Amino acid sequence: MFTLIYGWHNKPTFIPKQASKNKIRFSILIPVRNEAQNIATLLNDLSLQNLDKSNFEVLVLDDNSDDETAQIVKDLIAKMPYSLQLISVPAADSAHKKRAITLGVSRAKFEYIITTDGDCRVKKSWLSTFSNFIFHKEKTDKKALFVAGAVRLNHKRDFFAALQAAEFATLIGCGGAALNLGFPFTCNGANMAYSKKLFEKMGGYENKSDRNNEINNGYQISSGDDEFLLHKFYKNYPKNIFFLKSDKAIVETEAAQSWKQFYNQRKRWASKWNQHKKISHAAISIFVFLIQVFTLLMFIFISSDALNDNSFLINSELKKYLYLTFFIKMSIEFLFLSSILFFLKQLKAILTLPFWWFFYSFYAIFFGLVAQKKGYQWKGRKTK
Numbered sequence: 001m002f003t004l005i006y007g008w009h010n011k012p013t014f015i016p017k018q019a020s021k022n023k024i025r026f027s028i029l030i031p032v033r034n035e036a037q038n039i040a041t042l043l044n045d046l047s048l049q050n051l052d053k054s055n056f057e058v059l060v061l062d063d064n065s066d067d068e069t070a071q072i073v074k075d076l077i078a079k080m081p082y083s084l085q086l087i088s089v090p091a092a093d094s095a096h097k098k099r100a101i102t103l104g105v106s107r108a109k110f111e112y113i114i115t116t117d118g119d120c121r122v123k124k125s126w127l128s129t130f131s132n133f134i135f136h137k138e139k140t141d142k143k144a145l146f147v148a149g150a151v152r153l154n155h156k157r158d159f160f161a162a163l164q165a166a167e168f169a170t171l172i173g174c175g176g177a178a179l180n181l182g183f184p185f186t187c188n189g190a191n192m193a194y195s196k197k198l199f200e201k202m203g204g205y206e207n208k209s210d211r212n213n214e215i216n217n218g219y220q221i222s223s224g225d226d227e228f229l230l231h232k233f234y235k236n237y238p239k240n241i242f243f244l245k246s247d248k249a250i251v252e253t254e255a256a257q258s259w260k261q262f263y264n265q266r267k268r269w270a271s272k273w274n275q276h277k278k279i280s281h282a283a284i285s286i287f288v289f290l291i292q293v294f295t296l297l298m299f300i301f302i303s304s305d306a307l308n309d310n311s312f313l314i315n316s317e318l319k320k321y322l323y324l325t326f327f328i329k330m331s332i333e334f335l336f337l338s339s340i341l342f343f344l345k346q347l348k349a350i351l352t353l354p355f356w357w358f359f360y361s362f363y364a365i366f367f368g369l370v371a372q373k374k375g376y377q378w379k380g381r382k383t384k
Contacts, residue, residue: 001332007177008339014246016125016132024131026056027108027196028116031089031100033379035118036067042120043076043084051127057083059107060118061100064091066380069118094383097189097225098205105199114193115226120151121252129249130193137242145198145240146233148179148226149191150247152344153255159352161255164262166337166349166356168255173340179243184234187243189226191251194233202232223268247343264378270371295329295361330357 028046032039039060046058058080060073073086087107089100105113114130116122130147137144150172155165175186205228234241256262334353341347377383 001336003181004174004177005332005336005339007181008173008336011180011243011245014133014244016129016246016248022131022135024055024112024134025110026112026114026127026130026193027110028056028058028114029061029101029104029108030058030116030118031061031063031097031104032065032069032118033063034065034067034069036069036072038119039069040072040076042116042118042122043073043080045122047081048124049127050124051131053082055131056127057085057110059085059087059104061087061089061104063089063096063100095205101225102204105196105204108196111196112193113196113199115189116251117190117253119253120190123248123250125248126251129246130244133244133246134193142239144242145237146194146230147192147242147244148175148187148230149244150176150250150344151188151190152250152252152346154252155255155346155349157255162349163352163355164255165346166341166352169340169344169346169349170337173336176243176245179241182238184230184241187226187230190253191249192226194229198233198237202236205229223271245343247345250344266367267370268378270367271374293365
């Protein structure tokens with residue numbers, strides 16, 4: 001955890017220039033399914049971008065929506081000040097989002113792909129900040145070929161949303177810190193940009209193995225359109241992968257509305273860990289799982305001691321180390337999470353941390369086990 005704190009603070013916040021005159025252009029890919037309630041809001045956000053409208057295009061990739069998503073986009077095509085296209089994605093049995101993005105890349109005309117989701121909100125400085133960052137890197141010997149941005153959950157709805165926002169912030173912080181340290185393991189597909197040319201050159205999400213059988217892009221599962229692509233870029237271009245630490249490029253999305261949606265979302269996320277062929281990435285997931293098992297046992301021992309002063313499970317010396325370990329763990333987690341939430345402008349969500357201190361181990365172990373069973377429901381369909 002100290003390493004992650006260092007990784008997060010190791011890189012300063014990127015401050016973009018007020019105006020960007022560079023010619024970097026983006027093809028924005030928005031894979032959607034049943035986003036009739038949200039897609040117009042996102043497309044309107046994009047109309048407010050302070051980047052020249054000729055420097056980006058928007059491709060909405062409709063993955064067989066059975067609501068009014070497609071019609072809403074069609075009605076907005078002539079009204080938007082930028083190039084807007086609606087592309088229908090052929091039906092498939094799996095990897096729906098990856099297939100949508102692959103189709104979108106093939107139709108894109110600009111050199112950088114940038115992806116987000118149909119239920120997201122973006123600031124007017126979103127694209128210009130990415131543009132400035134990529135242009136800044138072009139003037140160095142480390143050209144930006146893959147850039148991951150920050151995503152936050154709207155925490156203001158209720159306590160359930162605040163809980164999710166705090167946990168999600170931890171994932172974003174860990175991913176950003178690891179990228180800054182040169183050891184990327186996760187990012188979020190709702191806010192990332194990469195080279196179209198290199199995506200196609202590397203075969204996109206196609207599952208191809210090299211001599212050492214190290215490449216596995218998880219094309220056989222629907223989740224992981226972001227994480228597995230990050231690993232593929234890192235394998236081929238390890239010095240050209242970056243985290244864009246700027247509050248002007250943060251993307252916001254809604255937290256899960258119900259426990260059922262939350263369950264399926266977290267199961268979908270957790271299903272990726274055993275798809276990694278590279279031992280180091282799978283080892284991180286296993287290590288985190290074992291840490292949670294240890295924390296849970298430690299919590300049980302401490303609770304037992306609190307309820308029974310004569311607990312035979314803990315002698316006085318062990319008791320002292322357990323309390324000290326638990327206190328140090330909580331203190332480090334507080335320092336790390338407060339830094340991330342301050343950056344995301346969600347510091348009030350830190351109030352949920354005591355809840356996570358006591359229940360996160362149960363939560364992490366539960367989803368670690370549940371993810372071993374394949375299949376979940378997402379966006380109105382059962383997914384493998």
